Amino acid sequence: MPEITPFCGLRYNPDRFANDFSNLIAPPYDVLDDDDKDDLLSKHEQNIVAVDLPHVPPKSAGPDELYAKAAKTLAQWLQDGTLIRDHKPAIYVYHQLYEYEGKSFTRRKFFARMRLEEFGKGTVFPHEQTFGGPKEDRLKLMEATKCQLSAIFALYSDPDNKVSTLLNVDGRDPDLTAELQGITNKLWVVNDASTIKAVQDQMADRPVYIADGHHRYGTALMYRDKVLAESRDLPTDHPARFILVGLCAMEDPGAVILPTHRVLSDFGNLDPNQILTALEEGLKIEEAGPDITDPKQLLPENKPYDMGIYIPANNGMYTAQFNQRQIIGRLAPQQSAAWQNLDLAYLHRYLIDELVTKKALGGKAPKVHCVKSLDDTIKIARDKKAIAFITKACTMDDLRGVSAAGDLMPQKSTFFYPKLATGLVINPLQ
Numbered sequence: 001m002p003e004i005t006p007f008c009g010l011r012y013n014p015d016r017f018a019n020d021f022s023n024l025i026a027p028p029y030d031v032l033d034d035d036d037k038d039d040l041l042s043k044h045e046q047n048i049v050a051v052d053l054p055h056v057p058p059k060s061a062g063p064d065e066l067y068a069k070a071a072k073t074l075a076q077w078l079q080d081g082t083l084i085r086d087h088k089p090a091i092y093v094y095h096q097l098y099e100y101e102g103k104s105f106t107r108r109k110f111f112a113r114m115r116l117e118e119f120g121k122g123t124v125f126p127h128e129q130t131f132g133g134p135k136e137d138r139l140k141l142m143e144a145t146k147c148q149l150s151a152i153f154a155l156y157s158d159p160d161n162k163v164s165t166l167l168n169v170d171g172r173d174p175d176l177t178a179e180l181q182g183i184t185n186k187l188w189v190v191n192d193a194s195t196i197k198a199v200q201d202q203m204a205d206r207p208v209y210i211a212d213g214h215h216r217y218g219t220a221l222m223y224r225d226k227v228l229a230e231s232r233d234l235p236t237d238h239p240a241r242f243i244l245v246g247l248c249a250m251e252d253p254g255a256v257i258l259p260t261h262r263v264l265s266d267f268g269n270l271d272p273n274q275i276l277t278a279l280e281e282g283l284k285i286e287e288a289g290p291d292i293t294d295p296k297q298l299l300p301e302n303k304p305y306d307m308g309i310y311i312p313a314n315n316g317m318y319t320a321q322f323n324q325r326q327i328i329g330r331l332a333p334q335q336s337a338a339w340q341n342l343d344l345a346y347l348h349r350y351l352i353d354e355l356v357t358k359k360a361l362g363g364k365a366p367k368v369h370c371v372k373s374l375d376d377t378i379k380i381a382r383d384k385k386a387i388a389f390i391t392k393a394c395t396m397d398d399l400r401g402v403s404a405a406g407d408l409m410p411q412k413s414t415f416f417y418p419k420l421a422t423g424l425v426i427n428p429l430q
Contacts, residue, residue, distance in 0.1 A: 002114055002115070002117075002122070002123050002124055002156075002203060002204070002206065002207070002208045003114065003115035003200075003204075004091075004112045004113070004114055004199065004200050004203045004204075004247070005089075005112060005113045005114075005115070005200070005237075005242065006089035006090050006091050006112060006113070006191070006196050007089055007090070007112070007113045007239070007242075007427060007428075008085055008086045008087065008088065008089055008090070008428070009085070009086050009090065009092060009111070009425040009426060009427060009428075010078070010083050010084070010085050010086075010147070010425065010426035010427075010428055011083065011084055011086065011176070011424070011425050011426070012024050012082065012083060012084075012176075012423070013081050013082060013083060013084045014175065014176070015081075016081055016082060019176070019177065021176050021177065021178035021423075022178045022179045022180065023040075023043040023044035023047060024044055024046060024047055024048060024178070024423055025047075025048060025178050025180055025185065025421045025422060025423035025424060026040050026047055026048050026049045026052065026053075026180070026421065026422050026423055027180070027181065027419055027421065027422070028150060028419050028420065028422055029049070029052050029053045029058050029150065029422065030058045030059055031058075031419070032049065032053055032056070032058060033056060033057065033058075034056045034057075036049075037049050037053055037056060046077065046082055047423070048149070048422050048423030049422075050070070050073055051070045051073050051074045051077075051145065051149060052070075052141075052149045052150060052422055052423075054066040054067055054069065054070040054141060055067075055137060058137070059137055059215075060137060061136035061137045061140055062137070062140075064140070067140045067141050067143075067144035067145075068144055070141060070144060070145060071144040071145045071146075074145050074147065083426070085428070086189065086191070088191040089191065089196070090189045090190055090191040090196075091110050091111065091112045091167075091190050091196055091199060092110060092111040092112075092187055092188065092189055092190065092424070092425050093108075093109075093110050093167050093169050093187070093188040093190055094108075094109045094110060094111055094185070094186070094187050094188075094246060094420075094424065095107065095108050095109070095169075095174075095185075095186045096109075096183055096184070096185055096186075096254070096418055096420075096421075097183065097184040097186070098182065098183045098184070098254075098417075098418055099182070100256060100258075100417065105253065105254040105256060106253075106254045107248060107252060107254030107255055107256070107418075108164050108167075108248065108249075108252055108254060109153075109246045109247055109248040109252075109420075110163075110167055110190075110199075110246070110247055111151055111244065111245070111246050111247075111424070111425055112199075112245060112247065113239070113242035113243065113244060113245070113427060114154070114208065114242060114243055114245045114247075115241060115242055116217075116220055116221055116224055116241055116242060116243055118221070123206075123207045123208065124154075124207075124208045124209075124210070125207060125208070125209050125210065125403060126209070126210050126214055126408060127155070127209040127210060127211060127399055127402075127403055127408070127409060127414070128408055128409035128410065128411060128412070128413045128414060129408045129409065129410055129411045135215055135218055135219040135222060138215070138216060138219040139219050139222055139223060142219065142220075142223050142429070143223065143226075146428065146429045146430045147426050147427060147428050147429055148216075148220065148243060148244040148426070148427040148429065149422065149426055149427075150213075150216070150244070150420070150422040151213070151244040151245055151246040151420055151425075151427075152210060152212065152213030152214075152216050152217055152243060152244070152245050152246070153210075153211045153212040153213055153245075153246050153248070153416060153419075153420050154208045154209060154210050154211055154213075154245050154246070154247050154248070155208070155209045155211050155247075155248055155249070155250050155255070155399070156203065156206040156207065156208050156209070156247060156248075156249060156250065157206060157207075157249070157250050157251070157400065158202075158206065158249040158250070158251060159251050161249070161251070162202050163199060163202050163203065163249060164249060164252070166195060166198050166199050166202065167190065167195070167199065169188045169190075172188060174186040174187055174188050175187055175188055175189045176424060178421070178424075180421050181418075183418045183421075185421045185424065187424050187425065203247075207403075208245075208247070209399070209403050211248075211414065211416050212416055212419070212420075216243075217243060220243040223240060223429075224240045224241055227240040228240075239427070239428065239429045239430065240429055242427075243427075244425075244426075244427035246420050250396050250399070250400055251396070255396065255416070256416075256417050257393045257394060257395065257396060257399070257414050257415065257416060257417075258372065258393050258415040258416075258417045259390075259391045259392055259393040259394075259415065260370050260371065260372055260391065260412045260413065260414070260415050261370075261371050261372075261374060261377040261388060261389060261390055261391050262347065262352075262368055262369065262370060262371070262388075262389040262391065263368070263369040263371060263377055263380045263381050263384065263386050263387065263388050263389070264352070264356065264366045264367070264368060264369075264386055264387045264389070265366060265367045265369070265381075265384040265385070265386035265387075266366050266367040266384075267360075267361065267366055268361060268364065270360060270361070271313065272311045272313055272385070272386065272387045273311065273313070273314070273316070274360065275356060275360055275366075275387055276309065276311065276316075276318070276387070278355050278356060278359055278360035279309075279320075279351055279355055279356070281324070281355055281359075282322065282323065282324045282327075282346075282350055282351050282354075282355055283307075283320040283321065283322065283323060283351070284320065284321040284323045285309065285318050285319070285320050286318060286319050286320075287316070287317070287318055288308075288317040288318060288319055292317055295308060295310045295317060295374065295377075295378055295388065295390055296374060298310070298317060298318075298319055298390050299319075299390060299392060303319070304321060305319040305320060305321055306320060306321050306322045306343055306346075306392070307319075307320045307321075307322075307343070307347070307389055307390060307391055307392070308320070308389070308390030309387065309388070309389060309390070310378065310381060310387070310388040310390060311381075311387055311388075312378070312381050312382040312385070312386075312388075313385055322343070322346050324350065325341075325346065327350055328340040328341075328345055328346055328349060328350060331349050331350060331353075331354065332345070332349055335407060336401075336402060336405035336406070336407040337405070338398070338401030338402045338404070338405050338407065339402050339405070339407045339408075339409070341398075341401075342394065342398060342402070342409065342410065342413070343391060343392060343394070344391065344394065344409070344410045344413050345410060347389065347391070348368075348410050352365075352366070352368065353365075367384075369386075370411070370412035372415045374390065377390070393414075393415075394409065394413050394414055399414065
């Protein structure tokens with residue numbers, strides 16, 4: 001059972017900043033570059049990136065002195081009152097208000113500590129296939145600051161909305177409000193012991209699926225194991241045994257999943273139109289009508305298309321339907337039925353692996369770019385003289401079905417929007 005606990009978080013001091021927090025929070029460290037960091041610090045020198053992003057580019061480890069400087073900065077902020085530490089253990093209700101495609105959404109979550117478990121040995125699971133990524137940077141920062149500065153994002157199933165009902169904050173002013181990239185972030189501190197106990201009881205039998213932050217989860221495991229190795233007796237409630245997590249119900253109306261598109265390049269002597277011909281075995285391909293002038297128009301909701309295709313070399317735009325769905329059962333019999341039904345399973349395991357790599361390219365795999373933004377997808381396709389596959393988003397039902405079967409979705413299947421902001425609350429590890 002996942003163990004959820006309250007904690008005494010570190011937060012920006014509301015008395016110091018007069019509830020003006022917008023220039024203090026930041027997007028996740030791993031989507032930022034040098035210019036982003038400079039821009040955030042130009043708005044306020046005490047923006048969280050001063051601590052959370054000591055070295056750029058993200059995910060690559062820098063010199064030890066940079067992490068020592070970040071730890072010194074954090075300590076100074078605690079000493080001078082920039083940050084405060086809550087006196088009572090709390091969970092932190094977190095709402096994000098945003099608009100997408102002309103509709104308004106509120107995604108309701110809460111921050112807490114969650115006991116670390118090895119994947120596959122408890123009730124905390126990855127939701128999609130991931131590959132080992134660089135963790136040295138985050139580990140060095142965690143060791144230097146003795147804090148978890150940014151939360152992982154995780155999902156749980158709550159069809160009856162029991163947890164959110166317990167954490168209903170309607171009518172109560174938030175303890176923090178901050179705008180970031182067009183998204184309103186609101187935070188409430190909940191330290192009522194009976195409410196926390198009720199939330200813990202509700203969460204006790206609900207599996208948790210990591211939506212974003214698999215590598216940070218792995219880093220926290222590494223940190224825990226190092227502390228264990230250095231300590232003869234580490235208490236079961238030691239903070240190193242836990243991770244900061246933002247938890248959201250799969251059924252929450254604001255839990256939107258956006259698509260991740262694919263760009264194929266590096267075809268050797270073949271041009272993209274020859275690749276398109278090879279794909280006809282597994283797709284019913286039609287040229288888009290003359291009124292379709294923008295790749296964004298390829299997948300209207302009222303049409304049965306599974307995928308859009310854009311070939312910038314001749315400005316060709318096409319719609320496609322999968323016509324060999326049953327073949328996935330033969331190609332990947334070890335996978336669950338829910339996995340076999342995924343659009344991205346069909347795209348990767350059949351279209352790319354079988355038709356493009358084996359048949360068209362003689363076994364040499366093309367370069368596959370996974371891209372979140374459609375605009376970036378089109379740009380990369382044009383720059384590389386490639387093919388863009390405009391995909392549909394997987395649904396929460398897809399994720400739930402694959403997860404319930406104990407399976408993993410293909411890599412980069414999901415783009416959970418918006419990202420959790422960093423700097424709302426920090427989890428101290430001592």
